[in-house]
Amino acid sequence: MTEPLLSVRDLRVEFPTRRGTLTALDGVSFDIMPGEVLGMVGESGAGKSLTGAAIIGLLEPPGRIAGGEIRLRGERIDILSPDAMRRIRGKRIGMVFQDPLTSLNPLYTIARQLTETIRTHLPLSEADARQRAIALLDRVGIPAAARRIDDYPHHFSGGMRQRVVIALALCAEPELVIADEPTTALDVSVQAQIIDLIKEICAERGAAVMLITHDMGVIAETADRVAVLYAGRLAEIGKVKDVILDARHPYTKGLMGSIPTLTQESDRLVQIPGAMPRLSAIPQGCAFNPRCPEVFARCFVERPEPVKIESGRQVSCWIEEWKVGHG
Amino acid sequence: MIAYILRRIVQSVLVMLVVALVSFSLFRFVGDPVATMMGQEASQADREALRDRLGLNDPVIVQFAGFIARAAQGDFGISYRLQQPVMELILSRLPATLELALISGTLAFVLGVGFGVYTALNRRGLLSGAIMTVSLIGVSLPTFLIGILLIWIFAVELQWLPSFGRGETVDLGPWRTGLLTESGRASIVLPAITLGLYQMTLIMRLVRAEMLEVLRSDYIKFARARGLSDRAVHFGHALKNTLVPVITITGLQLGSIIAFAIITETVFQWPGVGALFINSVQFVDIPVMAAYLMLIALIFVVINLVVDLLYYAVDPRLRVDRTAAQH
Numbered sequence: 001m002t003e004p005l006l007s008v009r010d011l012r013v014e015f016p017t018r019r020g021t022l023t024a025l026d027g028v029s030f031d032i033m034p035g036e037v038l039g040m041v042g043e044s045g046a047g048k049s050l051t052g053a054a055i056i057g058l059l060e061p062p063g064r065i066a067g068g069e070i071r072l073r074g075e076r077i078d079i080l081s082p083d084a085m086r087r088i089r090g091k092r093i094g095m096v097f098q099d100p101l102t103s104l105n106p107l108y109t110i111a112r113q114l115t116e117t118i119r120t121h122l123p124l125s126e127a128d129a130r131q132r133a134i135a136l137l138d139r140v141g142i143p144a145a146a147r148r149i150d151d152y153p154h155h156f157s158g159g160m161r162q163r164v165v166i167a168l169a170l171c172a173e174p175e176l177v178i179a180d181e182p183t184t185a186l187d188v189s190v191q192a193q194i195i196d197l198i199k200e201i202c203a204e205r206g207a208a209v210m211l212i213t214h215d216m217g218v219i220a221e222t223a224d225r226v227a228v229l230y231a232g233r234l235a236e237i238g239k240v241k242d243v244i245l246d247a248r249h250p251y252t253k254g255l256m257g258s259i260p261t262l263t264q265e266s267d268r269l270v271q272i273p274g275a276m277p278r279l280s281a282i283p284q285g286c287a288f289n290p291r292c293p294e295v296f297a298r299c300f301v302e303r304p305e306p307v308k309i310e311s312g313r314q315v316s317c318w319i320e321e322w323k324v325g326h327g
Numbered sequence: 328m329i330a331y332i333l334r335r336i337v338q339s340v341l342v343m344l345v346v347a348l349v350s351f352s353l354f355r356f357v358g359d360p361v362a363t364m365m366g367q368e369a370s371q372a373d374r375e376a377l378r379d380r381l382g383l384n385d386p387v388i389v390q391f392a393g394f395i396a397r398a399a400q401g402d403f404g405i406s407y408r409l410q411q412p413v414m415e416l417i418l419s420r421l422p423a424t425l426e427l428a429l430i431s432g433t434l435a436f437v438l439g440v441g442f443g444v445y446t447a448l449n450r451r452g453l454l455s456g457a458i459m460t461v462s463l464i465g466v467s468l469p470t471f472l473i474g475i476l477l478i479w480i481f482a483v484e485l486q487w488l489p490s491f492g493r494g495e496t497v498d499l500g501p502w503r504t505g506l507l508t509e510s511g512r513a514s515i516v517l518p519a520i521t522l523g524l525y526q527m528t529l530i531m532r533l534v535r536a537e538m539l540e541v542l543r544s545d546y547i548k549f550a551r552a553r554g555l556s557d558r559a560v561h562f563g564h565a566l567k568n569t570l571v572p573v574i575t576i577t578g579l580q581l582g583s584i585i586a587f588a589i590i591t592e593t594v595f596q597w598p599g600v601g602a603l604f605i606n607s608v609q610f611v612d613i614p615v616m617a618a619y620l621m622l623i624a625l626i627f628v629v630i631n632l633v634v635d636l637l638y639y640a641v642d643p644r645l646r647v648d649r650t651a652a653q654h
């Protein structure tokens with residue numbers, strides 16, 4: 001078995017506040033293999049973006065990694081010095097943010113932002129960096145890249161800007177790209193193009209992708225595996241096909257049931273009753289217990305640990321634990 | 328671009344016309360000039376003759392047009408008190424005020440931006456706290472008090488710097504400068520600090536607030552995520568965005584530095600236009616007051632125009648080039 005590109009173990013992120021410490025991520029573990037696309041889904045506030053920020057070392061203070069470890073090709077990156085971490089950002093881990101309209105500095109040309117980033121990581125001359133930038137823009141589908149490179153961000157539409165952002169994230173050939181809701185702020189008509197572009201361009205460069213989204217449809221079409229987060233904990237992780245066709249965690253089942261399909265006859269979509277708890281009020285035992293249709297006594301007392309039910313498939317639920325134990 | 332400049336110039340001319348109206352009406356508010364000019368023994372016929380000669384029998388609108396026509400040529404009449412052409416008086420005093428204003432303005436801008444950036448980047452630092460506390464004094468103490476305090480400390484107690492006047496001056500054509508002699512340079516230190524302290528603290532607080540705001544923005548986050556150095560992020564990306572609003576305020580402040588140098592000039596007996604204005608008010612020297620009003624308005628209008636053009640230079644979004652904005 002090959003070594004994972006990124007390995008996250010028992011990641012715990014805390015926010016110290018005046019009224020006590022909030023645990024935003026608690027015991028999250030997963031691997032990303034080289035070249036793999038891992039989808040990360042969950043509701044708003046489940047900790048998807050926070051996981052991305054923790055990996056790239058850009059948690060907003062006072063948030064901090066309070067436990068666990070993050071390894072990139074076996075090397076721990078959560079304890080690196082700020083300067084060593086800075087050299088990994090952009091060079092080995094690239095990031096694409098949600099809103100292309102605000103991700104680019106409005107006062108500088110695309111050329112300046114690209115060449116600056118390229119020259120930070122690669123020993124190239126200004127002219128070579130520019131050539132590389134034009135080639136990249138061309139690759140991400142900017143028409144007339146050689147001419148448009150000297151335009152400012154406001155000259156581009158949202159979809160085009162997201163292509164520029166992707167070019168920026170990829171300009172030093174990172175091994176991993178973290179895409180944090182890369183299509184949420186875009187028109188529906190260009191969402192699919194951008195997702196395809198990310199997938200295609202990362203595949204041809206052998207870069208793995210961590211795709212953060214709340215759109216199960218995007219995950220289904222794009223990802224190899226999917227991790228489902230709930231209230232800062234990993235509910236379920238596995239191959240996309242397995243998770244979609246055979247969801248095991250009651251939360252994932254609810255999530256799948258809430259996706260509308262064209263063939264469905266019923267008027268109402270299935271919905272999960274209640275709302276995700278606030279970080280300050282996560283119940284004892286399983287975090288999903290107040291909303292779970294299959295809840296039983298143990299769920300209120302003990303927190304379920306991830307159970308491996310088949311290769312690469314883990315579910316944090318006492319029912320699965322019981323099945324495995326008695327299977 | 329040219330249309331924009333033209334539009335702005337037309338607006339500026341309108342503003343100047345309104346100010347001219349106010350200045351013009353000054354003359355009509357302080358009674359009959361003929362009575363002051365001729366004394367009590369003059370006959371009614373002489374008075375009428377003078378009134379006719381001065382054009383005071385013309386309709387108000389014709390008089391106003393005449394006033395504007397003369398003002399446009401720099402003719403504001405003769406000072407009642409000093410019996411010299413007003414324009415000559417003002418021009419002889421203007422270099423002193425401009426030197427003082429430019430030096431204190433530069434001081435305020437450079438130190439204000441420097442301290443502002445420092446306190447924003449080291450938000451919790453001890454020195455930042457000290458700077459912020461001291462800046463409160465700058466904001467809250469009235470100018471004349473600061474001036475008197477500085478005179479007391481540096482001129483009376485320490486005897487390092489002169490307490491009044493411009494020191495020795497050198498004539499460079501029509502421009503009489505104090506910057507070329509040692510006593511002139513020593514003399515300008517205290518007034519420049521007095522005049523610039525408030526502006527400096529204002530710019531500093533503005534830069535700090537703007538910088539903190541910009542540092543939270545998405546493009547700064549994205550710049551960090553690309554692995555750019557702190558230096559490039561702070562001074563390359565953040566500072567330029569911070570300066571857009573700061574330019575406006577600084578421009579307007581330069582106007583007020585010139586206009587409100589009155590107090591500083593009085594405290595330090597600085598022979599500038601502010602001191603000239605104060606003396607004119609005491610002697611009801613209307614032509615000087617009217618000319619001063621017009622001059623200050625002109626300075627404000629010109630500075631505003633320059634600031635708007637600077638915006639164009641700094642912020643590419645304002646440059647209307649429709650050829651590239653088609654996407």
